[in-house]
Amino acid sequence: xxxxxxxxxxxxxxxxxxxxxxxxxxxxxxxxxxxxxxxxxxxxxxxxxxxxxxxxxxxxxxxxxxxxxxxxxxxxxxxxxxxxxxxxxxxxxxxxxxxxxxxxxxxxxxxxxxxxxxxxxxxxxxxxxxxxxxxxxxxxxxxxxxxxxxxxxxxxxxxxxxxxxxxxxxxxxxxxxxxxxxxxxxxxxxxxxxxxxxxxxxxxxxxxxxxxxxxxxxxxxxxxxxxxxxxxxxxxxxxxxxxxxxxxxxxxxxxxxxxxxxxxxxxxxxxxxxxxxxxxxx
Ligand SMILES: Cc1ncc(C[n+]2csc(CCOP(=O)(O)OP(=O)(O)O)c2C)c(N)n1
Ligand SMILES: [Mg+2]
Numbered sequence: 001x002x003x004x005x006x007x008x009x010x011x012x013x014x015x016x017x018x019x020x021x022x023x024x025x026x027x028x029x030x031x032x033x034x035x036x037x038x039x040x041x042x043x044x045x046x047x048x049x050x051x052x053x054x055x056x057x058x059x060x061x062x063x064x065x066x067x068x069x070x071x072x073x074x075x076x077x078x079x080x081x082x083x084x085x086x087x088x089x090x091x092x093x094x095x096x097x098x099x100x101x102x103x104x105x106x107x108x109x110x111x112x113x114x115x116x117x118x119x120x121x122x123x124x125x126x127x128x129x130x131x132x133x134x135x136x137x138x139x140x141x142x143x144x145x146x147x148x149x150x151x152x153x154x155x156x157x158x159x160x161x162x163x164x165x166x167x168x169x170x171x172x173x174x175x176x177x178x179x180x181x182x183x184x185x186x187x188x189x190x191x192x193x194x195x196x197x198x199x200x201x202x203x204x205x206x207x208x209x210x211x212x213x214x215x216x217x218x219x220x221x222x223x224x225x226x227x228x229x230x231x232x233x234x235x236x237x238x239x240x241x242x243x244x245x246x247x248x249x250x251x252x253x254x255x256x257x258x259x260x261x262x263x264x265x266x267x268x269x270x271x272x273x274x275x276x277x278x279x280x281x282x
Pocket of ligand 1: 049087089090092095115117119120128
């Protein structure tokens, strides 16, 4: 029997973009016929990071900014699992910025869905790394005085093989992106624009809707220079879709010991095997 993911009542605010991301995630997993024992979601801390509490899925909350290292450990131990990381813009690009950069260098087989509401939601509206320069927040009352981080361009420059942007207000399109990212072998980033209806009164649903457009059918996502231009387009017009995609060898496949044979977690380990190694020192 095909599995239907159950949903639990969230503590998200009414109208929050997180609901649509959860709807898209449920649909993507069900359409790909992935059952709960085949998938795990790791998150950090934040409103976005509560995702595994509200859907019947294996989940692991790491520390703030630490969703990716947990995901890497899980994937290396059990390569058969589909590993998905969900977290906020602050969690991913701020506290977890270092892990973001170095996970891309590894190209480990993870689908990474960032709920980018351009604000620290859980902690009540401080600027995140993607909040626009000049935007007033509950903390930056004179406006933000640093330039925003460009996540898609950064991912591209670091060598990510799958870079996409979605919008929580366009669920069918987001489902397609999520399915492509889950099926991609390697690190796949989907930055999802997600209005925070309480703490970010600038980047609202209508603000995004006025600016967002779908990349055209004939857009060539294998052209990295074009992709970089699209990745940097964030103003009067904001493209959504797969911005860049290329095949790359994944991290796991670079290690013969992981690539061949069963998942590490399924191998029989006899502690006495270590005896041979210890004998050297006796
Ligand atoms: C190391 C550390 N620093 C700060 C915090 C406080 N904190 C918890 S969630 C959060 C912001 C989360 O923002 P984001 O990742 O964008 O998620 P959102 O709530 O917007 O979905 C902060 C600053 C923490 N828990 N740990
Ligand atoms: Mg946020």
